[in-house]
Amino acid sequence: MKFDIKKIRQDFPILGTRVNGKPLTYLDNAATTQKPQNVIDAITQYYTTYNSNIHRGTHHLSNLATEAHEAGRQKVQGYLNAQHDHEIIFTRGTTEAINLVAFSFGEAFVTPGDEVIVTEMDHHSNFVPWQIMCERRQAHFRVVPFDENGDLQLDIYEKLLNERTRIVAFNHVSNSLGTVNPAQQIIKMAHDAGAAVLVDAAQSVQHIEHDVQALDADFYVFSGHKMYGPTGIGVLYGKESWLEAMPPYQGGGEMIDLVTIDKTTYNKLPFKFEAGTPNIVGPIGLAAAINYMDQFPFDEIMAHEDQVLAYGRERLLEVEGLTIYGNARQRTSILAFNIEGVHHYDLGTLLDTQGVAVRTGHHCTQPIMTALGIDGTVRASLALYNTREDIDTLLTALHKVLKMLGR
C-alpha cells in the first residue's frame, strides 16, 4: 500500500483527539507509540469472541486462542527473519527479556573473573540487569563510552574485548541520543573475540532494519508497545543453540515437561522460558501491529521518518540558545534538546498546555546525562504518523512557552 500520511493518521484514533483544548501533537513515541485501529480491534475481538486459556485446553475457544497466540509468534518470527518460531520467547517487555538473558546466560556461561560489556548510552534496563548479574557471578562490568557526537568509541570497545568477555549488550538505537549504532560491526567484533551479543532493539525494531540473521545477533529484544502494539508484551529472540543451553528463568506451569518430587524436567522451546499463563492477547495485538506496518514498504517508513527528523533538527536549531544532543553519524527518530537558561521540566510542562506531548528528564539513561554534564533534556520522538506539521506545531508552541517563561 502507498504510504499516505493522511490516511495513516486516520488509522490512529487518538491522533484526532484534543488535549488541554488543543489538537494533540504526540511526540513521545520513544516512550510508547499510539495504536492503530486494527490493533485495538484485534484486542477487542479477542476479549469479545474467543478469550480462553491456551495450550492445554480441550475446548473450541481454547483452540482458537492458542492458534491466534501462536500465529503471533510466527508473525514476529517473520518480521525478524528468525530461523525458527521457537526462537521467539514472549516476555512482558524489553526489560524482562534482558533480565531473562542476564540471569539464564549468567547461570550457564559466566564464571568469576569473566567480563560483560555494555555501553555508556544504554538504557538502565540494559545496564542494571548486567550489573546485578556481574555481582552475582563475580564478573567484571565494562562500559564502552561514547564521544562528543554521541558515537560509540569503537577503538575502546576493541580494547575491552578479550577472551574473558562472555557477552556484549548494546542498544541498536539510543533512546536519548537517537544514535544508530553500527550493530553488524559491533556484533562481528564480539563474535571474533568469542563473545555472545544481545541487541536491545527497543528503539530500533520499528524504525530501521531488524533482520536478526543478517545482524547475526545471538539475542535480540524489544517491546510491543513501542511499535504500535499493546503494552505488556515483549520479545526475546535467541538463537536456538543458546536458548537450549540456558536454564529456565522462572519456574511454574507451562514450562515443565514432567514434575516429580525428586526432579522436574523442562518443556521444550519456547515454553521452557514462558512459565505461567502468558499474556495471551499480547501476541495477538502485536501481530496486528506488525500487519499494520507490513502494509507499507519498510524503506518508505524509514524515508518518511528521516525526512521529518531532518526537518525537526533544522527547525529546532533556529531557536536561540537551543542545543541538540546527539549528532552521531547515523541517527533516527529522536530530537533531544535543551534551551539555555530554561529548565526542561518547565518546557515539557508548558508544551503540554499547548497540546504537545514530549518527555523530559534523564530518560532512564543517567550515565548519558552524567557524560553530557546535564540533568535532563526535552525529548521529542517520532513515529511513522508524525509529520512536518507536527514539527511546526512544536516550534510554535515552543516560542509561545518561551514567552510565558519571560524569554
Add this chain to the structure above:
Amino acid sequence: MPSIQEIQHGIVEDFTFLPQWDERYAYLIEIGQKMDPLPDTEKTEDKIVRGCQSTVWLQRECRDGQVYLKADSDSLIVKGLAALLTRILSGQTAEDVLTAELTFFEKTGLDKHLSSQRANGLMAMIEQIKAFAAQCAAGEV
C-alpha cells in the same frame, strides 16, 4: 498570622479568578519569581529534596516551636509550587504544619494539569517539611 486554611483558601481564589490555564501557569511562575531566591551559598547538598526532575533546595528552621521555610528551584514551575508551600506553611506552629491538610493543589486544579507529583517533587517537599515539623514539635531541632 492567617491560618493554613485561610492562606490556602486565598490561593485557590486567586487561581480560580484566572480562567485560562496559560494564565494560571504564568501566575504560578510569577509567584516563584517573586519569592526571594536562596543565595548560591545556601544551595547546599543537604537542602536538596530528592525525587524531583528539577533540583529543589529547601531550607528549614525551627524557632520557638514554629517552622520557617525558604525554598528555591532551577525550574520556575517547581519554584512556584515551592513558593506556594512556603507561603502556606512558613511561620506556622510545628503542630499545625504536622496536621495540615494541604488541599490547594487539588482545589486549584494544578494536580490535573501538572505531570505526576513525583516529577514535580511536591510530595517529596511536603514529606520533608512534615518530617521536620515533627522534629520541631518534639524539640529535636
